[in-house]
Amino acid sequence: MAKLFRAVIMGPPGSGKGTISERIAQRFGLTRLSSGDFIRENIAANTDAGVLAKTYIERGLLVPDHVMTRLLLPRLEEMTRHSWLMDGFPRTLAQAEALNSTCDLDLVISLNIPYETLKERLSDRWIHPASGRVYNMGFNPPHVQGRDDISGEPLIQHDDDKPEALVARLRHYKDVAKPIIDLYKSKGILHTFSGTETDRIWPYINSLLSTKIPMEGTHRTQRPCTRGY
Numbered sequence: 001m002a003k004l005f006r007a008v009i010m011g012p013p014g015s016g017k018g019t020i021s022e023r024i025a026q027r028f029g030l031t032r033l034s035s036g037d038f039i040r041e042n043i044a045a046n047t048d049a050g051v052l053a054k055t056y057i058e059r060g061l062l063v064p065d066h067v068m069t070r071l072l073l074p075r076l077e078e079m080t081r082h083s084w085l086m087d088g089f090p091r092t093l094a095q096a097e098a099l100n101s102t103c104d105l106d107l108v109i110s111l112n113i114p115y116e117t118l119k120e121r122l123s124d125r126w127i128h129p130a131s132g133r134v135y136n137m138g139f140n141p142p143h144v145q146g147r148d149d150i151s152g153e154p155l156i157q158h159d160d161d162k163p164e165a166l167v168a169r170l171r172h173y174k175d176v177a178k179p180i181i182d183l184y185k186s187k188g189i190l191h192t193f194s195g196t197e198t199d200r201i202w203p204y205i206n207s208l209l210s211t212k213i214p215m216e217g218t219h220r221t222q223r224p225c226t227r228g229y
């Protein structure tokens with residue numbers, strides 16, 4: 001019987017996590033989960049956690065660990081019949097430990113992209129704030145300049161995608177990601193991909209996952225997201 005598959009994708013801002021997880025979700029038919037999208041959904045729905053999360057995001061801060069775990073872990077526990085790939089969580093060691101006590105991950109993808117490349121990409125990144133859809137004026141431009149492909153609404157640029165904010169964001173990423181990466185390395189589930197172009201990294205990720213993921217339509221088993229199952 002096909003086994004369910006659970007993975008996390010990590011990398012600094014602009015490393016291509018969103019772009020690659022979208023490709024993985026399409027190619028392998030697993031559910032793509034994004035912590036940022038999930039927070040935005042909760043803010044839009046005015047849930048208690050969403051209202052709380054908004055107060056941090058508005059100030060450009062990370063949402064505290066206890067709020068993130070309260071938001072996300074119950075959702076993961078519900079996903080007993082789906083293979084999934086998580087983008088944006090865990091972002092701290094405390095989150096990684098909380099996830100670890102709930103779920104057995106099969107694989108972690110870590111993207112290692114040079115600083116200059118990140119800077120170029122992010123200065124060209126445009127976002128549809130309501131959906132989180134991401135564009136790049138060179139790599140994947142919208143059909144109509146400045147407009148979201150699906151809703152037609154205007155695209156915006158985030159202040160923290162500007163080069164002056166990026167240095168601090170990258171330093172922060174390196175500091176907090178290191179212990180998480182070490183944790184996954186010690187578990188033997190970490191796979192690191194380096195390069196400057198998503199299209200060149202993608203074939204390696206694709207072939208790795210082809211050996212690990214049951215293809216779409218073969219998800220027959222039920223696997224609670226709980227350790228010990």
Ligand SMILES: Nc1ncnc2c1ncn2[C@H]1C[C@H](O)[C@@H](COP(=O)(O)OP(=O)(O)OP(=O)(O)O)O1
Pocket residue numbers: 011012013014018035036037039057060061062063064068088089090091092095132
């Ligand atoms: N795991 C998390 N822990 C704490 N805060 C989080 C987490 N995930 C998301 N957030 C918060 C802080 C982020 O600025 C905000 C939006 O997240 P996200 O959509 O991942 O965009 P981002 O701009 O921070 O990431 P990136 O630049 O890597 O794509 O939500």
Ligand SMILES: Nc1nc2c(ncn2[C@@H]2O[C@H](COP(=O)(O)OP(=O)(O)O)[C@@H](O)[C@H]2O)c(=O)[nH]1
Pocket residue numbers: 011012013014015016017018019020121122124125126134135136137138139140196197198199
């Ligand atoms: N030029 C270029 N842009 C890319 C490439 N891969 C992704 N992008 C763009 O770079 C930006 C960051 O990618 P994204 O997937 O949002 O990264 P994330 O922050 O890690 O989720 C987006 O605007 C993407 O469209 C690439 O290989 N080349």
